[in-house]
Amino acid sequence: MTTDKTWAPLFERLRTTTGAGQEDLQALAALPIALRHYGENQAVLRDGEQPSDCCLIVDGFCVRSKTIADGKRQILSIHIPGDLPNLQNLHYATVDHDLVALSDCTLAFIGHKALKDLIAQRPGVGNMFWRDTLVDAAISREWIVNVGQRSTTSRLAHLIVELRERLRLAGRVIDDMFALPLTQEQLGEAMGVTSVHTNRILRDLRIAGVLELQRGTVRILNEHKLQELAQFDGRYLHLSPSS
Amino acid sequence: MTTDKTWAPLFERLRTTTGAGQEDLQALAALPIALRHYGENQAVLRDGEQPSDCCLIVDGFCVRSKTIADGKRQILSIHIPGDLPNLQNLHYATVDHDLVALSDCTLAFIGHKALKDLIAQRPGVGNMFWRDTLVDAAISREWIVNVGQRSTTSRLAHLIVELRERLRLAGRVIDDMFALPLTQEQLGEAMGVTSVHTNRILRDLRIAGVLELQRGTVRILNEHKLQELAQFDGRYLHLSPSS
DNA sequence: CGTTGGGTTGATCGGTATCAAATAGCGTGG
DNA sequence: CCACGCTATTTGATACCGATCAACCCAACG
Numbered sequence: 428m429t430t431d432k433t434w435a436p437l438f439e440r441l442r443t444t445t446g447a448g449q450e451d452l453q454a455l456a457a458l459p460i461a462l463r464h465y466g467e468n469q470a471v472l473r474d475g476e477q478p479s480d481c482c483l484i485v486d487g488f489c490v491r492s493k494t495i496a497d498g499k500r501q502i503l504s505i506h507i508p509g510d511l512p513n514l515q516n517l518h519y520a521t522v523d524h525d526l527v528a529l530s531d532c533t534l535a536f537i538g539h540k541a542l543k544d545l546i547a548q549r550p551g552v553g554n555m556f557w558r559d560t561l562v563d564a565a566i567s568r569e570w571i572v573n574v575g576q577r578s579t580t581s582r583l584a585h586l587i588v589e590l591r592e593r594l595r596l597a598g599r600v601i602d603d604m605f606a607l608p609l610t611q612e613q614l615g616e617a618m619g620v621t622s623v624h625t626n627r628i629l630r631d632l633r634i635a636g637v638l639e640l641q642r643g644t645v646r647i648l649n650e651h652k653l654q655e656l657a658q659f660d661g662r663y664l665h666l667s668p669s670s
Numbered sequence: 671m672t673t674d675k676t677w678a679p680l681f682e683r684l685r686t687t688t689g690a691g692q693e694d695l696q697a698l699a700a701l702p703i704a705l706r707h708y709g710e711n712q713a714v715l716r717d718g719e720q721p722s723d724c725c726l727i728v729d730g731f732c733v734r735s736k737t738i739a740d741g742k743r744q745i746l747s748i749h750i751p752g753d754l755p756n757l758q759n760l761h762y763a764t765v766d767h768d769l770v771a772l773s774d775c776t777l778a779f780i781g782h783k784a785l786k787d788l789i790a791q792r793p794g795v796g797n798m799f800w801r802d803t804l805v806d807a808a809i810s811r812e813w814i815v816n817v818g819q820r821s822t823t824s825r826l827a828h829l830i831v832e833l834r835e836r837l838r839l840a841g842r843v844i845d846d847m848f849a850l851p852l853t854q855e856q857l858g859e860a861m862g863v864t865s866v867h868t869n870r871i872l873r874d875l876r877i878a879g880v881l882e883l884q885r886g887t888v889r890i891l892n893e894h895k896l897q898e899l900a901q902f903d904g905r906y907l908h909l910s911p912s913s
Numbered sequence: 914c915g916t917t918g919g920g921t922t923g924a925t926c927g928g929t930a931t932c933a934a935a936t937a938g939c940g941t942g943g
Numbered sequence: 944c945c946a947c948g949c950t951a952t953t954t955g956a957t958a959c960c961g962a963t964c965a966a967c968c969c970a971a972c973g
Contacts, residue, residue, distance in 0.1 A: 475905075493815045496901045501818040503811045515808070518801040521913050523808055523906040547793065557800050558761040564807035565758070565766055568734070568746045571810060575817045575862030576742040579929085610951065619818030624929055626953060642938095658739045662718075663766040670764050822961080853919065867961055869921060 433460065433485050433535050436509030436597040443596060445558050446668035451551045458545060460535040465528035472513060472526040480536040481517060484510045487532030488608050492616065493524045502617035504566060505529075505590060505609070509597045514560050517542060530608040530643070558665075565663045574619045577658075579628050582618050584656035587638065587645060592661055603650075608643035676703065676728050676778050679752030679840040686839060688801050689911035694794045701788060703778040708771035715756060715769040723779040724760060727753045730775030731851050735859065736767045745860040747809060748772075748833060748852070752840045757803050760785060773851040773886070801908075808906045817862045820901075822871050825861050827899035830881065830888060835904055846893075851886035 434456050441447040462485070465471055471489060472478060484506055491503040491512060503524060506512045512526055517539055546553035569589070573582050587607070594605050611629065612622040620628075633639045637652045647653055662670065677699050684690040705728070708714055714732060715721060727749055734746040734755060746767060749755045755769055760782055789796035812832070816825050830850070837848045854872065855865040863871075876882045880895045890896055905913065 491811070493811070495815065495819055499819040501815045503814050515804045518797065518804050519908045519913060521905060521908070523908075524811065550790065550793075553796070553800075554761065557796075557803070560800070560807065561758045561761050561803060564803065564810060567807060567810040567814065568736070568767065570814050571746050571817060572736045572738065572744045574814060575744040576738055611953095612951080621930060622952085623931080623954090626951095627929095630953080662764060665762045665764070665766075670762060854921095855919080864962060865920085866922090866963080870961090873921080 433462070433483070436485075436507075436599075437483055437511070439598065440509045440596050441555055441559070444562065444664075444666055444668065445555045447555050448551060451549055451555065454545060454549055455552060458537055458541050460537050463534050463536060465532040465534065467528065467530055469528045469532075470525055471528055471532075471534065472522045474522060474525050476522050477520045478513060478516050478522065480538050481511055481514050481542060483535040483537065484508050484512065485533040485535050488529040488606070489532060489534075490527055490529055490609075490613070490617075491524050492527060500616050501619065502613060504563070504570065505586075505617065507590070507594055507597055508599065511556070511559060514556055514563075517556075529613070530606075562665050565665065569663050579618060579620055579624065580631065581656050581658065583614070583625075583628055583632065584637070584653055585659055586614075586617065587647075588653065588657040588659040589661075589664075591645075591647075592659075592664060592666075596666070603647040605645055606643055607640065607645045676705070676726070679728075679750075679842075680726055680754070682841065683752045683839050684798055684802070687805065687909055687911065688798045690798050691794060694792055694798065697788060697792055698795060701780055701784050703780050706777050706779060708775040708777065710771065710773055712771045712775075713768055714771055714775075714777065715765045717765060717768050719765050720763045721756060721759050721765065723781050724754055724757050724785060726778040726780065727751050727755065728776040728778050730777075731772040731849070732775060732777075733770055733772055733852075733856070733860075734767050735770060743859050744862065745856060747806070747813065748829075748860065750833070750837055750840055751842065754799070754802060757799055757806075760799075772856070773849075805908050808908065812906050822861060822863055822867065823874065824899050824901065826857070826868075826871055826875070827880070827896055828902055829857075829860060830890075831896065831900040831902040832904075832907075834888075834890075835902075835907060835909075839909070846890040848888055849886055850883065850888045 438447070438452050441452065471482065474493070486508055489506040489512055491506070492500050493503060494500045513522060516522060546556070573585050577585060590607060591600055591605055594600050599605055609617065611625045615622045615625040618625065629640055635652065636648050637656065638645060638647050681690070681695050684695065714725065717736070729751055732749040732755055734749070735743050736746060737743045756765060759765060789799070816828050820828060833850060834843055834848055837843050842848055852860065854868045858865045858868040861868065872883055878895065879891050880899065881888060881890050
């Protein structure tokens, strides 16, 4: 059965962040799902659509983004295995941004009706999911701080550290390395700077021996320097049920 | 009874955005609340606290903010009458930012326990509130776009238009004017620029005949120019139950 | 009054955008 | 296998937006 692999990263997260009960998780795993694959830069959801399913990222990376009138694009969040990037559509019909696959992705689609029925039957599932959307919101708020106040170097460091913490939960970090399949252009769009500038910041970090990013893989070279730059305080991730 | 005035702006919003039923709203209005007043720049919640109540803004303005290590502050959201700025604490204990009163404020505090009991009894109330936190998250995402991609002028215009749309729902807009009790320093912290620069942008907008901001009151002078600058698309506010 | 906090303006500096061009990597088809 | 073309990365030169520093104004208020 592939079910295990499908749900594993989500369940891992829910267990540690919400203290989810085994019964709720089993009920969840019993829901009918449809697996679909997406390729690089393929849109999963487009601004304005009204999806009838929520999707779970089983494997790969996706981003939420918005494009404004003059063509500039802002990446709003980076999503990793175990994330439910459009849970919000359970409660409002229309997506107000794009959701794009960064790399080859496997997504599991879960119908709204099945999900709503389960939540009605098991309030604990609803609470888990509500909390999940709240943590998503907390991450967005920290993203605002990142773009609004930190220097570009700190900004990149912070983004890297946050991603690593979240990927760790999903079991996707090996030693000092993890996947970050964003081009420099996309990293720039996440940070609100150009790709040229992103390139120079990456060079500085490489020369300073902090980290290197090659072919979509980050390697941390100096944890101490990285922390100093990122000033990362992970409380906003609310990683324990009681926090 | 003051209850009417207390709940009015929230109910107004819930009715139009979630199509809330009268019974759910009545049950909500029956909850015991405690009214408290706050003065300018007084902290309602501090980063790290673990509140046992959620607060409803009855009158006045509050902001969420975060201060980073070097002392820089980012304003994350502006809250107006009818907002529930720490609903998230129903699901996680610790606040991860500050909540500060901008002006003289009246807040109504509602105990978590009473709220949770009501939600358990009336799932419709839970759904309304969940949705409310989701719209809050959507506003945060648009805030990221604002800070990350728009020119400072557009950024300010967008902030103004969003606030006006939200204040309209709360019945707080009269003709072309509404209250915006932020100093230029605070407006700058909302937009990720300095107060000096905010001052110059405001001057430009005044000279261009777009809007003026005096003693905490905005007056729109040229709606057309304002729209052109803001490029505001309010779908992310999800103002109708079906959107 | 004097004090204080916001607002306003000017001068200068630095970080980032922009424009341009060269290089490197990688899949495709000849 | 190599040539080709596409895309991403890298570097340089220059322009400009916004930060910073400094001073001054102004209205509110004790």
